[in-house]
Amino acid sequence: MNANQVLSMNRRKTASISDVIENISRENEERRRDLLSFHYQISDVDFFIMLKAYAENIFIKRGVNSEFIVDDSNKHVIRQMYYYLVGDQDKCEWDINRGIYLMGNIGCGKSVLMYAFLAVQDALCRKITTCIHAKQLIEIILEKGIDDLKSIPLFIDEIGRENLEMRDYGNIVKPVIDLFAIRYEAGGRTYATSNFKLDDLEAARDNTGKVTQVRYGNFIRTRMDEMFNVVLLRGGNRRLKWEK
Numbered sequence: 627m628n629a630n631q632v633l634s635m636n637r638r639k640t641a642s643i644s645d646v647i648e649n650i651s652r653e654n655e656e657r658r659r660d661l662l663s664f665h666y667q668i669s670d671v672d673f674f675i676m677l678k679a680y681a682e683n684i685f686i687k688r689g690v691n692s693e694f695i696v697d698d699s700n701k702h703v704i705r706q707m708y709y710y711l712v713g714d715q716d717k718c719e720w721d722i723n724r725g726i727y728l729m730g731n732i733g734c735g736k737s738v739l740m741y742a743f744l745a746v747q748d749a750l751c752r753k754i755t756t757c758i759h760a761k762q763l764i765e766i767i768l769e770k771g772i773d774d775l776k777s778i779p780l781f782i783d784e785i786g787r788e789n790l791e792m793r794d795y796g797n798i799v800k801p802v803i804d805l806f807a808i809r810y811e812a813g814g815r816t817y818a819t820s821n822f823k824l825d826d827l828e829a830a831r832d833n834t835g836k837v838t839q840v841r842y843g844n845f846i847r848t849r850m851d852e853m854f855n856v857v858l859l860r861g862g863n864r865r866l867k868w869e870k
Contacts, residue, residue, distance in 0.1 A: 657813070661723050664815065665713030666750040673708045673746065680742040694742075699861030700735060703728075706857070707743050711750070720855035725816040727785075727854035729823060733863030736819040737783050744781055744817060755779040755817070760788035767801040775805060777812040786822040786841075803846050810849040824850055 668676075674696075681694035696704060709718035710726070720726070728736045744755045756778055758766060763782065767775070788802055809816055820827070828847035830839040842850070 662713070664747065664751055664753070665711060665722070666747075667712055668750060670705075670708050673711065674704070676746045676749070677704065677707075677742050680745040681738050684738050684741055694738075695864075697861075700739065700859060703739070703857060703859055707739075710855075711743075711747060720857065724855050725818070725853055727817075727824070727850070727856045728819045728859055729821065729856065730819075730859035731862060732821055734859050734861045735864045736859045739859065740781065740783070740817060740819050753779055755781050757781045757783065760784045760786065763788045763802055763805070767805065772801065772805050772808055775814075776808050777814040779815045779817075780809070781817040783819050785818040785820045786827050803842055806842070806846050806849060806853075810853055816853050818854070824854075824856060 678694045685692050706719055710720055710722050713722050715722050728740050730736045748755050760782055824847055827842045829837045829841055832838050
């Protein structure tokens, strides 16, 4: 191979590398635009008005004619949800590009708050977040498979209360674990509420800390750490107050 041939081959390699870098840059830019699409500029007053309206709409659909109350238990989380929505990373204590894992005691209002927040976000950002109760997961995955849930915005209510296993042609499979693994790789924006800490979802432990039952396992737990902002909603059971 003479010098001219070597030079020509090197030029083709350089052009090929440039094409690859350009394609990667284009894909990265599309991903950044997608991240930005979850944010919307709105005043905090208008945000709260919308959040309150959606929350009270949830109440009335449940047959509860009650006002949505902001108090010391939820006001900090609501304020952070506002910064999260508008994309103010300086004021938001959470990573504005991750999903939200909202945990708290039974009846503390986490499901209502998350449903209402996502309704606001969907309306403003023109998103469609698929909302599924954890106990429906197995049935939906059996019917539609995992691919339809791979990358769409997804909210799983009461995660940890689903059946972990199912039988598929005689084989025991764990589709929820598979779902999280696939969504992690696809970068699907995921939201969840739960009564469980992530440690409890990873495995059940006795009083000494010894694992008595593996649930999601460390493989999925570490991915959930990257997928979610883990947020504690304080307070006790609000349902008795709402239903008076």
